[in-house]
Amino acid sequence: MGFKLLLKFFSFFLVNFTSLWLVSFGGQPRIEKQEFLVCGDSQVLIVDYQRSKDSIPAVVWRWDAREATELLEEYQTIYFKSVDDCKVVAGGKQILISSSSGGVALVNRADKKLVFYTHVPNAHSIELLPKERIVVAGSIAKGGNCVEVFNINEPEKPIFRDSLYSGHGVVWDVKKKKLYALGYDELRQYTLQDWYSDLPKLNLEKKWKIPGISGHDLQLSPKGTELFLTETENAWTFNLKTFQFRQLPELAGIANVKSFGQHAKTGQLVFTTPEQSWWTYHVKFLNPVRSLAFPWLHVYKARWVPIN
Numbered sequence: 001m002g003f004k005l006l007l008k009f010f011s012f013f014l015v016n017f018t019s020l021w022l023v024s025f026g027g028q029p030r031i032e033k034q035e036f037l038v039c040g041d042s043q044v045l046i047v048d049y050q051r052s053k054d055s056i057p058a059v060v061w062r063w064d065a066r067e068a069t070e071l072l073e074e075y076q077t078i079y080f081k082s083v084d085d086c087k088v089v090a091g092g093k094q095i096l097i098s099s100s101s102g103g104v105a106l107v108n109r110a111d112k113k114l115v116f117y118t119h120v121p122n123a124h125s126i127e128l129l130p131k132e133r134i135v136v137a138g139s140i141a142k143g144g145n146c147v148e149v150f151n152i153n154e155p156e157k158p159i160f161r162d163s164l165y166s167g168h169g170v171v172w173d174v175k176k177k178k179l180y181a182l183g184y185d186e187l188r189q190y191t192l193q194d195w196y197s198d199l200p201k202l203n204l205e206k207k208w209k210i211p212g213i214s215g216h217d218l219q220l221s222p223k224g225t226e227l228f229l230t231e232t233e234n235a236w237t238f239n240l241k242t243f244q245f246r247q248l249p250e251l252a253g254i255a256n257v258k259s260f261g262q263h264a265k266t267g268q269l270v271f272t273t274p275e276q277s278w279w280t281y282h283v284k285f286l287n288p289v290r291s292l293a294f295p296w297l298h299v300y301k302a303r304w305v306p307i308n
Helices: 002-026 073-079
Strands: 035-040 041-055 056-063 083-089 095-101 104-109 114-121 123-129 135-138 146-149 158-163 169-173 176-183 186-193 201-209 218-220 226-230 235-239 245-247 258-264 268-274 280-288 290-293 299-304
Touching: 035 083, 041 299, 056 290, 073 104, 073 114, 083 123, 083 299, 095 123, 104 123, 104 135, 114 135, 114 201, 123 169, 123 176, 135 169, 135 176, 176 218, 176 290, 218 258, 226 258, 258 299, 268 299, 280 299
Parallel strands: none
Antiparallel strands: 035 041, 035 299, 041 056, 083 095, 095 104, 104 114, 123 135, 135 146, 146 158, 169 176, 176 186, 186 201, 218 226, 226 235, 235 245, 258 268, 268 280, 280 290
16 A cells, blocks of 8 residues: 555656646757857858758857957958868867968857967867867968967967978867877877976877878767768778778768768768868758758858767
8 A cells, every 4th residue: 555655656746847847948858959160261150050940050159350359460361361170179168260371269159259379371270288288280381281289378389399291180089188180191199298398299109091192171079989080082980999990981972071070969960072162152961961051151161069
């Protein structure tokens, strides 16, 4: 008899708790926000995927170098003319930006305040490192072809430099404490050396020849078990345990993929491929298929905003 009463009480509690939860949240279960970054020309956008309607993107945040009054004039008008990478860092609070015209910046999402800036010729990718440092991959240019490290509080003063022909990608693996860099035909693995001294270094541990030429995009997979990378002909994954490359079947046969990434919760792919020269007016998705149009922007890359 006691057991039946206990069962009735539990059922009553469960039904009422569920009803209260539904009322409190508008009768709908909580859906994780799905946002992605888009960069091109002098701009970086954050788009709400779920609020976007048909092919029309719901832009919820925008940074334009031409409107960033904290930047010096040459940065506003020249160095950020062709933004080519953007990443959300610091738990979603800040955004890293690089431009093939030579500009590099770190800005707050909340107030768009400039936290850091510097100039690296043909900058193609950036990453935030421990001890408030930033690493930049520079591609083919006089003063480029490099991996350079900066202190956030000392703009325009590199504290370390290594040569890397056609540097296009840098990724920091916080769990493994490794830095990966992508060049023309090789992938590198660095460790941090003397990092808490005044003369920090990147120690080149390993390198692998990539299955193609003109390495382009480099990202860490959501689970952190592999790298995503692209070159002229194909998109690949690189297993961080077996050190094996595998062609990505979803993008097989698609050349010149400028960027691709996978959503941590849904598994949906986001990618960009050029329509004219190096740019596109669309950001595309797979699983499920979708395309969002940006007719006012020469889009270069798109990246999911990480889920905190």
